[in-house]
Amino acid sequence: MLNVPLLCYGKNCDHPPMAESAALEVKNLGFTYGGNTGPVLHDVNLRITPGEKVALVGPNGAGKSTMMKLILGLEKIQSGNITIYGHTANTCRHRVAMVPQKSSVDWSFPVSVRQVVTMGRYVHLGWFRNPGKKDREAVDSAMETMEISHIADKQVGELSGGQQQRVMLARTLAHDADLLLLDEPLNHVDIATQELMFHTIERICKMGKSVLVSTHDLGILTVHFSRVLFLDKTIIGDGPVKEVLTPQNIARAYGFEFHKGMENE
Template sequence: MKSSEILCYGKACDHPRKSGTAALKVENVSFTYPGQNTEVLQGVNIDIGPGEKVAFVGPNGAGKSTLMNLILGLEPLNHGTISVFGHDAQSCRHRVSMVPQKNSVDWHFPVTVRQVVTMGRYVHLGWFKKPGKEDSEAVDKAMETMEITNIANRQVGELSGGQQQRVMLARTLAHDADLMLLDEPLNHVDIATQELIFHTIEDLCQGGKSVLVSTHDLGILTVHFSRALFLDKSIIADGPVKEVLTPENIARAYGFEFHKDKELSPWLNGY
């Protein structure tokens, strides 16, 4: 499994959550990859509060995954600031966890389900300290929540797509971060896994965790989210789902031209 996907960043910091501060605050963030001239992100501003569940939508290449990598510290900031519960995100990496896109993980790496879920504890342990009782209990609870206890000793490469996604979410639950980033968690998973993911997210948010979910499945937004962020290099819209998912924004996301004299409502009925 790629080291960049383990998402454990050495010794955890001791910075407490500052009361009255945003779970995630992105201020005027712009970003260009080294050796390129075109900005991937332009003046992005986001404010997500504790306990919020936010959908993150936009076309391919809009910068969603890049922004998540910046929040995690996998890319250096070019311009702007990112803070988590009032602290610089770079100093509070233990408070942020991520479920990466499924195709970014090397599923042929020889590792068991339990070993992958245990990786979620490394951010608290560092690389050299062995997991203790508290860590084992966190791993057991995470696997129970995602209903994968019965496959704990199986190799992850032998699992179905839905099972693999449950493993990655269990790893994130074991991390016990205050801010969770889920990058396209619903791709190639069965309906039962989708429902389990949403039930788990709901429980996390009710417990004060904040969750940002990147998705292309617009049909789920009105059912499972009250707020959506529409990103296309910069924030195009931010607010209640029905205000963000306008015909104009959807047309832009899917790359076709919107004409006001064209009736799109039949196409949007499913959304």
């Protein structure tokens, strides 16, 4: 369903966080796809501390999904570096879990809700060990949190868009990662699912885990986030929502102009 590399699992996952390290630190990150005339990302720098909930915004083509893929290891870093809890990303990606864009998942694949959520435990198991009691408990807890226990045996292709997104977040919760990446999780989901997702994000951040949420919905930022990263190939704003989502930054990124006086609205 989703190509997530199992770069380390089992005993190889024993990389405890380094003292006072950032949950995620990106320095001078650059990336260009083959055949492109220009970089998708250049000179990207950011730092997210444990327990932070951060929004990532920017226009289409800004590089948001590419940056998440680089953090997760789905693309190879070309320049710059990424560290996760003080360790180089390629040795510590077991601490990262991702909810991908809904459109990137093959929902026709014949698999049940429980089986998808159990995939979140593979980073601890590897592919050839059967889930044990601890794994089953983690899966049950994740499904209960996302209120999908009653559809555990349903095929994912039979579910609504909101239910499918709940399944993917439950899969991520079952992973029990310390850094969660959510790529456009609010697309095509109902209000009840949105509220449940934000309630869950708030709870796990209070546990000391960190969450980076990519979204196009600028209207939710002041309600659910205190910090936003504005990405347009590079970071053009980082800080409190009202300081970052200025008319100047929005116009620069989205390519339109504000009428005189809108800066004060």
